[in-house]
Amino acid sequence: MIGERIRNLREKKGLSMTELARRAGVSKSYLSYIERNVQKNPSLQFLSKIALTLDTTIEFLLGEDTTDASEVLDQEWAFLLQQAIDEGLSKEDFEEFQEFLRFRKWKIEQDGLDHRSKLK
Structure with a gap:
């Protein structure tokens, strides 16, 4: 069941087993065992990496949630997120970019307040 869900999502995203394993940072042979139901009890760490890479949840992979997060996004x-990942953007880079945007917004607000106070 888990292996089937992973394989279906992987194929839906047009990823080879090699590419999914590379992006998720897992062993291709272990991924193959899971997809073929040779190994039926993957670790939570493995499921977490695969779920993140396939834009879904561990709950969906386990069959506890029938809503695939990739359909909600x-x-x-x-597309933009995948493009950024393909170009090498890490989670840390993304978080740093978010912090920069927050700072920029804050700075614009501060400059606007300073400008208004000078007008009075």
């Missing part, structure tokens, strides 16, 4: 956002 807007397609344009999914």
Whole structure:
């Protein structure tokens, strides 16, 4: 069941087993065992890496949630996010970029307040 869900999502995203294993940072042979149901009890660490890479949840992979997160995510956002990942953007880079945007927004607000106070 888990292996089937992983294989279906992988194929839906157009990923080879090699590419999924590389992106998720897992062993291709272990992934193959899971997909073929040779190994039926993968670790939570493995499931977490695979779920993140396939834009889904551990619960979905385990069959506890029938809503696939990749279907909920807007397609344009999914494309942009995948493009950034393919170009080497890490989670840390993304978090740093978010912090920069927050700082920039804060700075613009502060400059606006300073500007208004000078007008009085």
